[in-house]
Amino acid sequence: MSRSTRSLDWGFPRWRSYGTTREAAKVRLCDRHGCDEPGNCPAPKAPNSPERWYFCQRHAAEYNSKWDYFEGLEKAEAEERAGAEERTNSAYASATYYGWGGSGDGSRSADEMRALEVLGLEVDADFETIKKAWRARAKELHPDVKPGDAGAAKEFQACQVAYEVLRQAEERREWRG
Template sequence: MPKPRRSNDWGFPRWRGYGGSREATNVRLCDRHGCEEPGDCPAPKAPNSPDRWYFCQAHAAEYNRKWDYFEGLDKAEKEQRAKAERQESAGYAEASHYGWAGSGDGSRSADEMRALDVLELEADADFGAVKKAYRAKAKEVHPDVKPGDAEAAVEFQKLQVAYEVLRLAEERREWKG
């Protein structure tokens, strides 16, 4: 007789993981004839109708390809509606830099991210890659290589500042860690 398995939830069903059950789940297939992909993108069957088609992402994109938000409006009305839409969403665009979904994993400051942009590196670049990129770019615009070139001098200064910001941040990390 097999030994009964213990549950990992210690008697608290709410502690079980979501989707941890072993029962079969119903998957709605795409409503496009012949498509076997999951249909997880709802699309209205008709204007002001609660009925929906359920398409896969590829067929939903095809369904919405020629959709025009301003269809049926004359040119002046289109411009007025577009202007109103931009004004309503201006607050979101203005505050977008406060969002959580910025680049990186949150371990780098905004100054570090700007410095990585100057060096044309990804947000997760390690310090070895920073050194390599700095040296390669600095060789191209160094004042000894391009004497008298004001643009190259400004670019070299940007590279120096970016490298210094990233070097100090790396030192702080090593000191804390």
């Protein structure tokens, strides 16, 4: 019996996805001694050097926390560079003024930020704090506590919706791991 030399890449549709190969993918490990995480965050070994370290995200953050952009510059040159940075980045500052950039660290959506605002909480509130604030607001605004008060009923509904938005976001975060 002869062996088939025919490839599965002929004709349409292709029988395997494009760009797949059978070779093992090369993964560069973190350059930090003892770390087994993938090193996908390049960091310069020295200022103006093409050589790079490759760290995992945790070690890159540690490395960058000690990085001084103005190290080795004279005071006048450091001030000149800082001014140039400020001039080139001023558009970003005006964007935040017009509401294009929101508050927070980017881990929460705009809906979550509005929900936190409705509950009167800070941006970095954890879910236990959210739950406590929601219960307190619900107890004071509930229609059984304030019968006939349309404003309180409307606020109660807003609190309910805000809590539901935050609860679903927390469930998505837990599900993703």
